[in-house]
Amino acid sequence: MCGQPAADVPRWETEDPPSVEFTCEDCFTLLPEARRPDDANHPPGDPTLIDTLRRIVANRQHAKIDGVLVDLWSASVTILIWDQLRDDKRQQLLALPSHQLILRCVAIYTRVTAKNDHQ
Template sequence: MCGPPAANVHRWNTGIEQTCEDCHNLLSDAARPDDAHHPPGDATLIDTLRRIVAHRQHATIDPVSADLWSASVTVGIWDRLRDDKQQRLLTLPSHELIRRCVAIYTHLTENRDSQ
């Protein structure tokens, strides 16, 4: 192998220029430090989304990849919701919570554009 074993990789780095075939095969199995698992009801999901926005990156939340745009839209909508609506959204799986916030954002921007 030309580099460290994938199990020892602590930072996800896609800028590896010279790697052998074994390294390419192992690197995809390395755990990404930004992978997150949030069961329904876990309020730290919003903290993870805020971290995505702050670092201007993406992360894998449960099995779904969350990009910068969907994270920023979700956080923006979340901050404007009442507490009871936030608690209702928290009962959903993380991908569904993000999808619902994006749907709210889309609905609001479509209404604004049509006026």
């Protein structure tokens, strides 16, 4: 999950990967999946987004949310961080579009785990 709608990426070339900013290899490998309809749509402020992410983790299966493919790792990290946040911080995150909420949680997780690795 990188925030770049995989449907916007024209193709994946194994010899010379296209340089699309903020698009990860997972999105490219899931490109055929990106053409399918969204599994869920969540406008900013919709708390059911967290339920959808929990379902991704429970089913151990990626899903397409608001036009962006969300992989199992991104969903699980988001839930892990979400469960540790105070309610006021949760409300701030919920005000963001779904992909930005996920990216923020991934960034928090990265910072926390990087600090633990250096100790």
